[in-house]
Amino acid sequence: MFTGIVQTRMPVAERISRDDFATFVFEFSEEFVAGLETGASVAINGTCLTARTIDGGRVSFDAIGQTLKVTNLGAVEKGDIVNIERAARFGDEIGGHVLSGHIMDQVSVLEIIETENNLVVWMERPAHLAAYILDKGYIALNGCSLTIAEVEADRFAVHLIPETRDVTTFGLIRVGDAINVEVDAQTQAVVDTVRRLLASGELAEGLRGLSDKQ
Structure with a gap:
């Protein structure tokens, strides 16, 4: 972990x-x-x-x-x-979010917007991972726990503070670089569960049941 x-x-x-x-x-x-x-x-x-x-x-x-x-x-x-x-040890402070280290895919860097104190990196949002890449959600990019700052149909962005630029490879990033992606496990679990319930009709049935009780 x-x-x-x-x-x-x-x-x-x-x-x-x-x-x-x-x-x-x-x-x-x-x-x-x-x-x-x-x-x-x-x-x-x-x-x-x-x-x-x-x-x-x-x-x-x-x-x-x-x-x-x-x-x-x-x-x-x-x-x-x-x-x-x-690897994290029991008792360590969890400053980011829990990661497994199992990479799901790579995404390409599309655009870099750099100022003195800020770095905005836009990356592609592949269709098979799009449901898990949500505004203000967690994502791991090249092993860095980051918050998704902006989401568009086919791309997303993260905003990086100077510390992240100095300590990680994001300080060296270039357009076209391939970045390892691990989506947040909790987000994936929720999205996949809702998808399964919708596909089976269980969610609609449950909502009808709640409505009937009211």
Whole structure:
């Protein structure tokens, strides 16, 4: 489980590619690697990966073909900067919202509006995720827990404070970049439940029942 509060951004120290498989290696600081054990979960651009080897601060993570296909890790090479978050622990402050680290798709950056103290990023709103991308709702983008600021038919925007720009890869973002998306699980559950009830007629029947009681 993750909170969407990215702890650092850092370059990939090495990528070792094989058929439908890749190993990503990072050079973690002494402070950041403290307490990390083999098998622990770490979010890389919001993608939950498992620490395979730890040699001092040199830590490796494997990604299978499906992960490389669904997420932007498929295009990440040595030297590319990514967002990193260690898994949350019981008792930690949840500053963002609860994330699984399971990426649902990628969206393209369509427009960037930058001023001295604000950064507005517009991204595509794909049809199969549109029902979950709602005004003022939560969304995770490259592992960052963010609030959706504006929604249009085929695109949505987030507004980023300077801290987010400084700590995460959003400070380096460009038009055309592919961004990992994980929609809010609670929003997805509510939307899917309402859809199921509407499709089955249960919702209308329940509303009629309430009306009859009144």
